[in-house]
Amino acid sequence: MSITSDMIRGHTDTIILSHLIESDSYGYEINKAIQKKSNNEYELKEATLYSAFRRLEQGLLIRSYWGDETTGARRRYYSITTLGKAALENNKHEWDKAKDLIEKLINGGIKNA
Amino acid sequence: MGVLKMHDKLRTHVEELFYSAPKTRKVNELKEEILANLIDRYNDFIDAGKSEIEAFNNAISGIGDVEELISTLNENNVFDYEKMEKERHKFAFMISISVALYVISVTFVILFDTLGLNTNIAACIMLLIDAFATGLIIYSMMTRPKYVKKDDTMVEDFKEWKHQTSDKEIMIKSIKSIYWPIVISLYLLLSFVFGLWAYSWIIFIIGIAILNIIKLIFELKEN
Numbered sequence: 001m002s003i004t005s006d007m008i009r010g011h012t013d014t015i016i017l018s019h020l021i022e023s024d025s026y027g028y029e030i031n032k033a034i035q036k037k038s039n040n041e042y043e044l045k046e047a048t049l050y051s052a053f054r055r056l057e058q059g060l061l062i063r064s065y066w067g068d069e070t071t072g073a074r075r076r077y078y079s080i081t082t083l084g085k086a087a088l089e090n091n092k093h094e095w096d097k098a099k100d101l102i103e104k105l106i107n108g109g110i111k112n113a
Numbered sequence: 114m115g116v117l118k119m120h121d122k123l124r125t126h127v128e129e130l131f132y133s134a135p136k137t138r139k140v141n142e143l144k145e146e147i148l149a150n151l152i153d154r155y156n157d158f159i160d161a162g163k164s165e166i167e168a169f170n171n172a173i174s175g176i177g178d179v180e181e182l183i184s185t186l187n188e189n190n191v192f193d194y195e196k197m198e199k200e201r202h203k204f205a206f207m208i209s210i211s212v213a214l215y216v217i218s219v220t221f222v223i224l225f226d227t228l229g230l231n232t233n234i235a236a237c238i239m240l241l242i243d244a245f246a247t248g249l250i251i252y253s254m255m256t257r258p259k260y261v262k263k264d265d266t267m268v269e270d271f272k273e274w275k276h277q278t279s280d281k282e283i284m285i286k287s288i289k290s291i292y293w294p295i296v297i298s299l300y301l302l303l304s305f306v307f308g309l310w311a312y313s314w315i316i317f318i319i320g321i322a323i324l325n326i327i328k329l330i331f332e333l334k335e336n
Contacts, residue, residue, distance in 0.1 A: 028150035031175075032157075045177025046150065050143065054185060073124075073149035076142070 008042060012052045013061075014095065017088040020062060020080040027053070027076070053078060061087050119165060123151050126173055134183045143186070147176065200257065207253035214246035233306050240298055247291045254284050281331060288327060296320040 008015075019030050027049055035043045056062040061084035067075040080088070127148050134140045151172050158168035218239040225235035257280075296316060303313040 026150065027146060028153040031150075043175070046147065046175055047177035047179050047182050050147065051182050051185060054182075069149070073145050073152060075149045075153075076146040 005042070009048070011091075011095070012044065012048060013056055014088065014091040016049075016052055016056065016078075017061065017080060017084055017091070020078055021085060021088060024077050024079040026067070026078065030078075056084070059087075060084075119155065119169065120152055122169065123155060123172065124148055127151065130176070130179050131183065134186065137186070139186055140183075143182070151176070204253050204257055207249055211246040211249045214242050214249075218242035218246070233302075236298070236302055236306070240295070240302065243291075243295060243298075247295065250287065250291065254287070285328065285331065289324070292324060293320070 015034060016030060019025060019033055025033075027046065031044050031046065031049060053062070053064070057064060057078075060081060062078045062080055064076050064078050067077055069075055127144050130147075131140060131144055154175060155168050155172040158171050159165070163171065221238045221242075222232060222235040225232050300313055300316045303309045303316065
């Protein structure tokens with residue numbers, strides 16, 4: 001389980017971007033979606049999520065704006081930028097390449113030989 | 114326990130987590146963002162049939178370690194009060210030394226005169242000391258650290274702008290106040306000691322030119 005978590009953590013940014021390309025969203029909603037997509041097998045710690053948001057925002061891959069909630073606290077929404085979309089495409093491509101390579105290296109590459 | 118009371122409890126928890134964090138706009142926004150998500154999380158646990166205590170505990174356990182998050186927020190904070198204070202002391206010390214030198218330089222002339230020695234030499238010593246003192250003031254002005262923005266708020270922008278403008282004005286004013294007495298002293302020295310009355314007035318024209326060059330250097334440095 002811990003190896004899986006470590007591997008996934010390296011792709012936190014890509015996971016967030018791939019969620020934001022569907023629609024603008026906020027922290028909890030993104031985390032809930034991750035939980036749902038992984039059939040409750042994976043959930044990000046919120047601190048990890050916020051670190052990723054700051055990193056992505058500083059890199060201009062995402063933008064943030066405040067919601068207009070009147071009760072409780074305001075939500076901070078994030079939306080993907082053009083630069084973020086390009087980065088996502090690039091990361092997806094890299095991931096496909098890495099996936100094939102690891103498959104070849106670990107399972108002998110019978111499928112693709 | 115009421116819903117609002119539970120929200121307050123969550124808010125208090127977030128405040129405690131960020132107790133050691135600097136009170137900047139970024140941190141306040143992060144706290145608000147975390148709280149909003151925490152409330153959503155809590156409400157979902159309640160909807161799923163958990164008790165208030167369980168929902169609260171589950172909600173806060175999902176936050177994880179915020180230490181790293183706080184440290185990344187601190188990285189942008191280049192404002193160091195301790196260092197600023199040290200620099201201020203150093204600056205005040207340099208200025209005091211310079212002013213003391215100005216005063217001492219005059220005593221040479223008086224001393225030489227009283228002892229019946231050549232006052233021309235005394236004037237030369239005075240000018241040399243003055244030149245050194247002036248250099249000291251300009252050096253400490255130039256090396257004084259700039260006000261660095263603590264946070265990207267309007268107030269900080271204004272402070273930075275105000276600091277820059279007033280800094281420049283004070284600098285030029287102080288240079289002028291030192292500069293012209295030196296030019297006049299030079300004029301008198303050249304005229305009295307070397308008897309160059311016919312040409313020595315040119316020093317004023319050169320003086321104006323040099324002052325304008327100094328101003329220009331400042332303008333260029335800013336751009």
